[in-house]
Amino acid sequence: METQKQKKSFGQWLKTSITVRMLMVGILILVLLIPLSYIKNLIQERAYRQEEVVREINQKWGNEVLLYGPILKIPYQIHSLKKIWDEKTKSYTEEDLITIKYAFFFPNTLDIITKVESETLGRSIYESVVYTADMKIKGSFSIPNFEMQDIAETDILWNKATVLVNSTNLKGIKSNLELKIGSESYALQSRFAQKTHTNTLETKFLKENSIPKENSIDFGLDLIINGSEQLRFIPVGKETKVSITSNWASPSFNGNYLPDTKTKEITENGFKANWKILQINREFEQEFFGELPYIDSSAFGVKLLIPVDEYQKSERATKYGYLVIALTFLVFFLIQSISKIHIHPFQYMMIGLALTMFYTLLISISEHSSFLQAYIIAGVAVVLLISIYSKAILKSFKFMGFIAASLAVLYTFIFVIIQLESYALLVGSIGLFLILGTIMMISRKIDWGND
Known part of the structure; x- marks a missing residue:
């Protein structure tokens, strides 16, 4: 009887421990670096293919x-x-x-x-x-x-x-x-x-x-x-x-x-x-x-x-993929820790894969339209998908709206950085500072003593 209680308490601790959840989220972020690296290779492969085709066209018409x-x-x-x-x-x-x-x-x-x-x-x-x-x-x-x-x-x-x-x-x-x-x-x-x-x-x-x-x-x-x-x-x-x-x-x-x-x-x-x-x-x-x-x-x-090199912009966008995944997971982690809602690791994984799908959509659509149109379509699709999924797991329209707003702001912030050249570092630094400050304010509501 005592052993069953110990097993039950240990299992309950795994579900409620903030430390365990943080480790789990960190491990999932590292796992999701694998598909992101494949997407980067895909962009480079498509860019190399573009260069080959351009060289073939130029050789037939006349080189520089x-x-x-x-x-x-x-x-x-x-x-x-x-x-x-x-x-x-x-x-x-x-x-x-x-x-x-x-x-x-x-x-x-x-x-x-x-x-x-x-x-x-x-x-x-x-x-x-x-x-x-x-x-x-x-x-x-x-x-x-x-x-x-x-x-x-x-x-x-x-x-x-x-x-x-x-x-x-x-x-x-x-x-x-x-x-x-x-x-x-x-x-x-x-x-x-x-x-x-x-x-x-x-x-x-x-x-x-x-x-x-x-x-x-x-x-x-x-x-x-x-x-x-x-x-x-x-x-x-x-x-x-x-x-x-x-x-x-x-x-x-x-x-x-x-x-x-x-x-x-x-x-x-x-x-x-x-x-x-x-x-x-x-x-x-x-x-x-x-x-x-x-x-x-x-x-x-x-x-x-x-005028526009779509692959170059797509590659720049993927460089912020780690930031998007980490911040999105952090938002779900904060909601889970404050509201005491249980989110399964599988659900985190589904959210992460949805975020990586943004980049494959961006590459494929931008090959047939402008980068701006591709970014908007891919962004709206991913934000809607994750928002609807978050409603199912968080059981709240309030949290769903918060997730949608957070992702919309994040994707808009990254798009602005991609367009900038001279001020990209300045705007990026200020944006990350504001994000860090917001997270610090929200994290004050978490009861770290019950870990």
Whole structure:
């Protein structure tokens, strides 16, 4: 009889002990981290899939464009003497060995006017922004200076001079390219550079009247090219001017140089931007002897952004999943402790799983609508589900309303934090401080002495 009473009292203690309930709630929170981690992996998997589809679209349409040129290329001879032993004369003879090197001269002025027509291409539920750029390129070459390298005039191979234009995306070119230099026109032919793995367009040998031997000479080039995401330029001109006009309303200006803030315009119908870069602003010279350097780090331009990245916002939302579960369980724990209502661990588990379902709903719905609509639908669905379930286990409309209000405030608070960038930490800290203060006030009503 006494043993039965001991068993009964022990079982009653397990049901009523606040310490046991706290341990149980803590263990359930840890268990629910498992499905949350799977949801995070699901978001990353969907994001990677989006990137793969976007890359496939871009490869077929045309990848990002980086334009580098035009550049005047002039070969020259380098002499070196080699001593050769002659067995017949028993003496050394000297032989003149000639090596061909190349000098590269950047334009004196470079003016690029670009009109960018952008659009979105989709496959299934994924989208990528692509564009067609119509460029008008003009400028001038000044007289090449070989004196600094102590190269004799007779060693300069003027008759084998050419002009180069480098681009990362030859596949996207949609017009026949003819470079006009002075009064002559030259077709640009593609050539792959093995050492640098860059795509190069080069003219045939320039005629005498196209080479700036005595006076500077003007050039012009019209280029229509398909690209995606980014359009960038390298300021090879001693004075480089670039103007871009586009119908895309969400540009991100990147690279080493930003556009002139006085002339930059961004509206819902597109943007306009202008750059002016001088040689003194750059980290490289106007001419190079031997080979071209790697100067891609000096590129500048614009990136056309898809306005909303649903997966990024969904991933940020899941980072607060632990907080949502912990605070919701804490609310039920406080209600249980104050009202002496028994809540079974299975019921806590059902509530936790309902909270994790919010994120799967958010991901799946946001793939077919906006993030705001998905967040509202998923939030309302979960709040209603848990509120109705809480009415069944708490037997009170008052507690049901309190649960619904608490979840609504919590989800609204998290949505605000997700939208903020600069003030996310500040707002989050203030919100958590207020939540902690509220819990501290409510927990005063709990009789901790009866544990």
